[in-house]
Amino acid sequence: xxxxxxxxxxxxxxxxxxxxxxxxxxxxxxxxxxxxxxxxxxxxxxxxxxxxxxxxxxxxxxxxxxxxxxxxxxxxxxxxxxxxxxxxxxxxxxxxxxxxxxxxxxxxxxxxxxxxxxxxxxxxxxxxxxxxxxxxxxxxxxxxxxxxxxxxxxxxxxxxxxxxxxxxxxxxxxxxxxxxxxxxxxxxxxxxxxxxxxxxxxxxxxxxxxxxxxxxxxxxxxxxxxxxxxxxxxxxxxxxxxxxxxxxxxxxxxxxxxxxxxxxxxxxxxxxxxxxxxxxxxxxxxxxxxxxxxxxxxxxxxxxxxxxxxxxxxxxxxxxxxxxxxxxxxxxxxxxxxxxxxxxxxxxxxxxxxxxxxxxxxxxxxxxxxxxxxxxxxxxxxxxxxxxxxxxxx
Amino acid sequence: xxxxxxxxxxxxxxxxxxxxxxxxxxxxxxxxxxxxxxxxxxxxxxxxxxxxxxxxxxxxxxxxxxxxxxxxxxxxxxxxxxxxxxxxxxxxxxxxxxxxxxxxxxxxxxxxxxxxxxxxxxxxxxxxxxxxxxxxxxxxxxxxxxxxxxxxxxxxxxxxxxxxxxxxxxxxxxxxxxxxxxxxxxxxxxxxxxxxxxxxxxxxxxxxxxxxxxxxxxxxxxxxxxxxxxxxxxxxxxxxxxxxxxxxxxxxxxxxxxxxxxxxxxxxxxxxxxxxxxxxxxxxxxxxxxxxxxxxxxxxxxxxxxxxxxxxxxxxxxxxxxxxxxxxxxxxxxxxxxxxxxxxxxxxxxxxxxxxxxxxxxxxxxxxxxxxxxxxxxxxxxxxxxxxxxxxxx
Numbered sequence: 001x002x003x004x005x006x007x008x009x010x011x012x013x014x015x016x017x018x019x020x021x022x023x024x025x026x027x028x029x030x031x032x033x034x035x036x037x038x039x040x041x042x043x044x045x046x047x048x049x050x051x052x053x054x055x056x057x058x059x060x061x062x063x064x065x066x067x068x069x070x071x072x073x074x075x076x077x078x079x080x081x082x083x084x085x086x087x088x089x090x091x092x093x094x095x096x097x098x099x100x101x102x103x104x105x106x107x108x109x110x111x112x113x114x115x116x117x118x119x120x121x122x123x124x125x126x127x128x129x130x131x132x133x134x135x136x137x138x139x140x141x142x143x144x145x146x147x148x149x150x151x152x153x154x155x156x157x158x159x160x161x162x163x164x165x166x167x168x169x170x171x172x173x174x175x176x177x178x179x180x181x182x183x184x185x186x187x188x189x190x191x192x193x194x195x196x197x198x199x200x201x202x203x204x205x206x207x208x209x210x211x212x213x214x215x216x217x218x219x220x221x222x223x224x225x226x227x228x229x230x231x232x233x234x235x236x237x238x239x240x241x242x243x244x245x246x247x248x249x250x251x252x253x254x255x256x257x258x259x260x261x262x263x264x265x266x267x268x269x270x271x272x273x274x275x276x277x278x279x280x281x282x283x284x285x286x287x288x289x290x291x292x293x294x295x296x297x298x299x300x301x302x303x304x305x306x307x308x309x310x311x312x313x314x315x316x317x318x319x320x321x322x323x324x325x326x327x328x329x330x331x332x333x334x335x336x337x338x339x340x341x342x343x344x345x346x347x348x349x350x351x352x353x354x355x356x357x358x359x360x361x362x363x364x365x366x367x368x369x370x371x372x373x374x375x376x377x378x379x380x381x382x383x384x385x386x387x388x389x390x391x392x393x394x
Numbered sequence: 395x396x397x398x399x400x401x402x403x404x405x406x407x408x409x410x411x412x413x414x415x416x417x418x419x420x421x422x423x424x425x426x427x428x429x430x431x432x433x434x435x436x437x438x439x440x441x442x443x444x445x446x447x448x449x450x451x452x453x454x455x456x457x458x459x460x461x462x463x464x465x466x467x468x469x470x471x472x473x474x475x476x477x478x479x480x481x482x483x484x485x486x487x488x489x490x491x492x493x494x495x496x497x498x499x500x501x502x503x504x505x506x507x508x509x510x511x512x513x514x515x516x517x518x519x520x521x522x523x524x525x526x527x528x529x530x531x532x533x534x535x536x537x538x539x540x541x542x543x544x545x546x547x548x549x550x551x552x553x554x555x556x557x558x559x560x561x562x563x564x565x566x567x568x569x570x571x572x573x574x575x576x577x578x579x580x581x582x583x584x585x586x587x588x589x590x591x592x593x594x595x596x597x598x599x600x601x602x603x604x605x606x607x608x609x610x611x612x613x614x615x616x617x618x619x620x621x622x623x624x625x626x627x628x629x630x631x632x633x634x635x636x637x638x639x640x641x642x643x644x645x646x647x648x649x650x651x652x653x654x655x656x657x658x659x660x661x662x663x664x665x666x667x668x669x670x671x672x673x674x675x676x677x678x679x680x681x682x683x684x685x686x687x688x689x690x691x692x693x694x695x696x697x698x699x700x701x702x703x704x705x706x707x708x709x710x711x712x713x714x715x716x717x718x719x720x721x722x723x724x725x726x727x728x729x730x731x732x733x734x735x736x737x738x739x740x741x742x743x744x745x746x747x748x749x750x751x752x753x754x755x756x757x758x759x760x761x762x763x764x765x766x767x768x769x770x771x772x773x774x775x776x777x778x779x780x781x782x783x784x785x786x787x788x
Contacts, residue, residue, distance in 0.1 A: 001564050001600050002658065002665050003535075006510045010668030046458035059449060064440035068642040104498055104646070104675070111674030116400045133671075140672040141397075170395050206395050248462040250680025252498070264396065271396050274404030277527075278534040280505030281498070285679045286644025 005139075014132060015360045016040065019345075023354045030352070036381035037354045038369040041179060041330065043247040045300040045372075051246055054294035058287060067290065071283045074273055075102025075255070082293035083255065090297075091228035094260060101256045101272050102284040105249075106215045106241030109256040111137050111279060113237050114171070116271035117209050118143040122170040124211075127156050129333070129361035129368075131179050131213070143170065147362050154181040154324050154333065158192050165200045171209040172197070176226060177216035180361050180368035181333040182309075182326020184220055187227050194233040207235045207263055215241040215254075216329040218299050221306045224327045230259035237268070242292065244329075247300040253288040305330045308371040308378050315382050319389035330372040333358070336365050337392040347391060351384040408526060409754045410434065413739075417748045424746070430775035431748045432763040435573060435724065437641040439694040439766075445640055448688035452681060461684065465677045468667055469496025469649070476687035477649065484691075485622035488654060495650045495666050496678040499643075500609045500635030503650040505531050505673060507631050508565070510665035511603050512537040516564040518605075521550050522756035523727070525573050525607070529756075537564065541756050548575040548718050548727065552586050559594045565603040566591070570620060571610035574755050574762035575727040576703075576720020578614055581621045588627040601629045601657060609635040609648075610723040612693050615700045618721045624653035631662070636686065638723075641694040647682040699724045702765040702772050709776050713783035724766040727752070730759050731786040741785060745778040 013021070016039055023037040058067055074080070080097035087095050103109040118124060120142035126134050128147045135145050148164045151157045161172070174193070176185040185193075194210070201207045212229045217240065220226050230236045241254035258269045283289075312332055313325060322335040334355070336344035341357035344367050348355050358366035371378065407415070410433055417431040452461055468474070474491035481489050497503040512518060514536035520528050522541045529539050542558045545551045555566070568587070570579040579587075588604070595601045606623045611634065614620050624630045635648035652663045677683075706726055707719060716729040728749070730738035735751035738761050742749050752760035765772065 001511065001513065001516065001603075002661050003510055003513055003669070006668040006672065007661050007665040008668065009671050010510075010664035010666065042464055044459070047462055051462070052453045052458070055453060056450060059446045064446070064641065065438065067644075068441055068445070069644045070436055071644055104679075107674040107676050109674075111672075116397055116404075117395065119395065119397055122395065136672050137674065209395075247458065250461075250463045250465055250677060250683075252676065252679050267396050267401050270404035271401040272404065274400035274402065275397070277403050278400065278505075278530050279673045280501040280503075280531065282501050282646065283644060285498075285646050285682065288679065289644075 009136060016356050019354050019356060026352070033380065035352050035354065036377060036384055038371065038373065039354045039356055041370045041372060043244055043249060043300065043372055044374060045247055045302070045304050047247040048295070048298045048300050050295045050298045051248060051291065054291045055287065057294065058290055062290070067287055069286060071102070071286050071289060073277060073283055075100065075284055076286070076289050079289045079292055082296060086296040091231070093228050093230050095230065095257060096260055099258050099260050099269070101269070101276065102289055103254050103256055103276065104281055104284050105243060105252040106213060106239050106254045107133065108252070108276070108281055109239035109241070109254050110211070110213060111140070112272050112276040112281065113211055113239060113256050114138060114143065115141045115275035115279060116268065118170045121168065123166070123168045124170060125161060125164055125172040126362070127174065129180050129358055129363035129366070130173070131175060132360050134173055144168070149363065154178070154183045155185060155189055156193055158196055161193065162196055162200070165204070165208065167204045169200070169204065169208050171211050173211045173213055174229070175213040177219055177328025179216065179329055180331050180356070180358070181324065182329045182331045183324065184224050184226055184328040190227045190229065190232050197233060201235070210236045212236060212238045214238055215244050218245040219302055219305060219330060220328045221309060222327050226328070230261065234259055234261035234263060236262070242295070245299045246295055251285065251288050253284055253292065304375065305372060308373065308375055311375070311378055312369070312371055316385060319386050321389060330370060332369040332371060334367050334369060336367060339365050341365055341367055348388055351388045353381060353384050353388060403530060410750050413748050413750060420746070427774065429746050429748065430771060430778055432765065432767065433748045433750055435764050435766060437638055437643060437694065437766050438768060439641055439696070439698050441641040442689070442692045442694050444689045444692045445642060445685065448685045449681065451688065452684055456684070461681055463680060465496070465680050465683060467671060467677055469494065469678055470680070470683050473683045473686055476690060480690040485625070487622050487624050489624065489651060490654055493652050493654050493663070495663070495670065496683055497648050497650055497670065498675055498678050499637060499646040500607060500633050500648045501527065502646070502670070502675055503633035503635070503648050504605070504607060505534070506666050506670040506675065507605055507633060507650050508532060508537065509535045509669035509673060510662065512564045515562065517560070517562045518564060519555060519558055519566040520756070521568065523574050523752055523760065524567070524756055525569060526754050528567055538562070543757065548572070548577045549579060549583055550587055552590055555587065556590055556594070559598070559602065561598045563594070563598065563602050565605050567605045567607055568623070569607040571613055571722025573610065573723055574725050574750070574752070575718065576723045576725045577718065578618050578620055578722040584621045584623065584626050591627060595629070604630045606630060606632045608632055609638050612639040613696055613699060613724060614722045615703060616721050620722070624651070624655070628653055628655040628657060630656070636689070639693045640689055645679065645682050647678055647686065698769065699766060702767070702769055705769070705772055706763070706765055710779060713780050715783060724764060726763040726765060728761050728763060730761060733759050735759055735761055742782055745782045747775060747778050747782060
């Protein structure tokens, strides 16, 4: 018996994890500092002091039963109130506490939202390149992945999305700042996309939900603002995580937020609660929930990622690598000089540089470089990048 | 669109929650101390001091990135090692760290295990009365619930289970100490059940998995030992939670453990990992994982529950209520004097006693009383119980 699909998912490591494991082994062989590992999107900047101070404060001030006991399934009411206030202060989005469902990280927010909105055989549009787990999550709830390539600037290709929409389209996932490209979609493109979604929903006779996956919202550089999508489109569900902004990815705390203007608000919110329940999410970790109001508006030191980005952009361009300037997250999406992603990554490996081939992101010909590493590692790696570039000129 | 099943699950509160909400309102009306709320299975005894002390110690001794960063999907290796050692020391069960998958509580262990083992249309046997969420979890992964009534002593009815087994039987869920009855299944009954499962597996040509849901393992009284099921049956998966033993139900930390003797061990373990991934469980909360080795063998003060149990058993029997003496968990399963569960609970309400009708547990004619409350509440409630009993004699 056993569910064979699940076994396969457990047996097959992702390409990213595979490379990470190779890196661990290689570091043991030739020394930690001699391998330039840019494989994982794991924050390298410590959590801001408010995180550990907040936990200590909670332990000292709250009773054990209140702090470690069940919260309601949708999350502690005062925590959701604080998050709604923060969002309204920053984005003037008019959200309410009862729009928010506290989740065990963004992944749980995504699986609960997809399970709530997608029926067997319905389609979910993803913009390639995209985070590979989207495919796992969509297929788990019986949905069909409909990939639409971004344009050459790595922005949503509106005409291509229009062609992909049909009566079976249930939702589209948007991820800005983007993993793996670092792109931030500007207001103009978001507005065009939302216009299309409105027109198409009308045409096909049911709403197309816009699922905004936002773990990197705070990681934006060059003074760029990340548009708040509920203000552009009523049928929006935001899936947010505190993993990257607070450097606490292991703690699994985030939320799903249903736009208060969503046309079937109560049903959508109830379905997300029901899906969370059916997937086994009793409540999001209680102490971590209560930590959030003490950390809203705080981030770990993002300037370190920005410095890494600037060094890499300057030097890699100088060496002759081709890439679109990323404005957010902590990823650089580099064109393979040979046009072949795997060839590029294998050749990089010979220079002890670990970067991820783009094929698993649903898009050939690139490599993803995660620059959430120390600046020292980047500086140490520069001669290897130079040698890698030169190897293509021989 | 929207998934209607999920909406229903989110819209319909469980009977237990409904009663709890009624209780909150009633307390506001007539005063907290005048309502005798026995509705929820929420620990009332604070966490042992090791929990908060352990958290503080981790914050002071571990780096932020190590403490709050991602662990591997199956959980931190040293945490799993510590748990395996503890189990072997206590139960001589010969388990290994790589048998354990750290989960976001027992609910997540159950949904991951069921998703791993059950294919569309396959059957899972549950012994009624049973925890109502089993039905939600089984149906979510396309399985069919097959209820088998316990006998009059609230023990598994082996001949009835034998009749229920057929070629579609994928698994059976066993929960001892039991919610809602408080029963602990003795070795003799476990041995008979496991004999049956072995014979039946052979007969139908594939393994029937034994899923042991064990959030109440440590809550056993009268010196009773809870048998460790992997020692009785090879194809066992234990779903464990630290929620009740450490009084931290909101923190969501537990594990699934595949018996090292499971006949398709690697596939079963991989399928659980794959299911966890597909459901959106990236890893169990990292700091809570690391807390576990500091708290193994420690429990909150369970003697308080035992005292509550003894007072209730003595007094309720004296008043004429009929119940099987529970030896574990913190529930009393009382026979309705009228034979009708709802009538009993509604009549109890008039005496300001809140207990849950057994119908939602898949078994008519009883009420569940959760005695995880203060001893003072129990003492205050006794005259109301007496009056309730007498109302049936009028």
